[in-house]
Amino acid sequence: MHAPRYPFTVRLVGFAPAECVQLGSLLAQAPRTGPSYFCLHDDSLQEPDLYLADGGNPAALARLACLPAGTLQPILLIGGDGASTRRTLPRPVDAARLYHALADLLDERVQALAAQAARGERCCPERRRRPRLGPDTEAPAHYQRMRQGPPDGAVLIIDKGGAFRDHVARVVDTRLAASPRPGFSRPVEWTDSTRAAVRLCDETPVSLVMINTCAIGVESYSLSSAIKSQEGASRTAVLFLVGQSFKYDSLRARDAGVRGLLDKPVADRHLVATFQKLLALPT
Template sequence: MHAKRQSLSVRLLGFPSSEGAELGTALAHPPRDGPSYSCLLGDSLQEPDLMIANGDDLSALAALLAWQPDALRPGMVIGSAGMDFPCAQLSRPLDMFQMFKLLAEMGRKRAEAVNNAPAPAAAPQHERRRRIRLDLDITDPADFIKMRRQAPRGAVLIVDKRGALRDHVARLLAPHQVAVEWTESAAAALRLCAETPVAVVMINTSTPGVDPYALCSEIKRQDGAERIAVVLLVNQASGYDTARARAAGVRGLLDKPMADRHLLGALKKLLSLPS
């Protein structure tokens, strides 16, 4: 019996569109004797298994440092970063053979770290900041504490053609006592958001008769709905319209199908729940 192939989700940081597309194509066709890779879209709320940053982009390097790369959270820098990083670095022109060799080694060490990781002594708080600090150490942390809002309160509303996902999400969130509602109707979703406390709306983009972008726009136009996080559940084959999503106020997307750890991790972050 063949061992199950390791699958790693990758977030690319700061690459120009042409180089990012080239890397994405290469990662989609890896060597057969190593892990498989999937590149997350820029709006994806899924936590990656590893990050690859453009060494020529300051914002990308700051995001990589904020992620705190280690064996459990491997990272790679491509290009001349001008400084040492606690992760692998490759120069340009990029040697694809060397890149896949390093990625496979990072994947192996990550699997070992996951298997050997002790239970955390205390549950960490999810990072809620959406803009990476480029100054790193010179801003008074108290200034950022003042900008923090209270954690969102309310239910998770699932818009889907069937209630199975609602039942599954309810089981995942049961320890946190978060209510989970379901509807297959855009009109009912609007009414629930207007009449009851809702913190997160998850819209399956394949729900018949529902335009997810239009529904998000209508939710956001309601009084007091600016803090409702609208997330689209997207099948990669059906595509995702980044421009329409951002114009409508969509917080981000999650790919279908998704592992429970990715789904629960995204919900905990959106609801500011402990890990």
Template sequence: MRCPPPALVIGGMARASYTQLSPPFEPDELYACMAKLLAERHRALALLSARGEPLLAERRRRPRLGPDAGCPSERQPPRDGKVLIVDKGGAFRDHLAGLVGPSRLAIAWTDSAPMAVRLCDETPVSVAMINTAAPGIDPYGLSRDIKAQQGAEKTAVVLLVGRTFTYDSTLAHGAGVRGLLDKPVGDRSLVCMLQRLTSLPEMPA
């Protein structure tokens, strides 16, 4: 017997097999529900992989929405600040800098939670990307500390998660986590995310 796929129902009658959100609701409530669905999908894919079963191909009736899709009047302007990478090494930072170009977007790196908090306190940071596999780093605690800094309430905290990481949507929501990206992260996904959350301009074709 197959389980229903993760889905979010907005309004209408409650259905036991789906997550439901009744309007009106705050943006943070929607983000928390979407993060929960992503976590469920992540666990389902990990289970299929552990069983050696083939992953189901994604089927879409329409193309993915681009970073400029939607109503312009409803989109918040991106914050003008740098990207902070919290990781055990600088390889991901170097890859990201090479991908977008150092002149287009400032990218910083640290392997220290206290230094990450200090950087977010002293300089404008649009996005803080935390590798959950970085040793000695509590991703939820670090996100909470970053968001507690004056002026950092608009900093988007994104977690980079691997298959062995158990994402807790309740902890993430309480810590102010904006979302997560499954590793390895594709270059296209990285660029689209940065175009949504930072001042990164359109990339040349």
């Protein structure tokens, strides 16, 4: 059996749907001798390893300009007038040049992360639910007052077996063991029953529900609706664990109260970043 391969995640910004499909296909065909890539869905909660943006789209450039200071994800522009200081490839996109540029940018990211670690600093994931529309202009205390801490409850995993629950619990326990917040805990529960999941969310505090969309007998959208319709569940985050065979419906997911998705297999770094974003897990 082959070990799961965790490709580098790419966030596409500002492209028309047809070009998104084209770029996704090119990235999926990256040579096996180099990095592999995966384009994130618009509703994905995963932190991208790098951004690929339309250099001729003013809205895309404005969004990139509003990324938090110190963001270490490299940016590659496709097209544009050539005036940007960021690395740019012309249209039409040459596959070989694309793979070479992305590999170079990933090397830069590795070096930047190593330098950050040497300084004793940590990455802080973006906690906003929507892209920034403009740069922050208020004092930091203003935004601190706007923040709400996560509800104090468990992580509940709905899956066909308990293996993923055990892995998540180990990841959380490892992170909490190095936490500067003594006494902070985050229990991780599991069930394979829709009824039990709804009952647990009704009877006990639950901060995050993770639903494996491949679990047999679980209708993911209906389950999310049932959980979110309960009193006190407005701040319970529901996310889907999605495989390649699952067709994620954004409109239906939002109607059901789904916060977003994580693509399987989920690397530990993406689990940690998601928990930091949704549960304030210590950095």
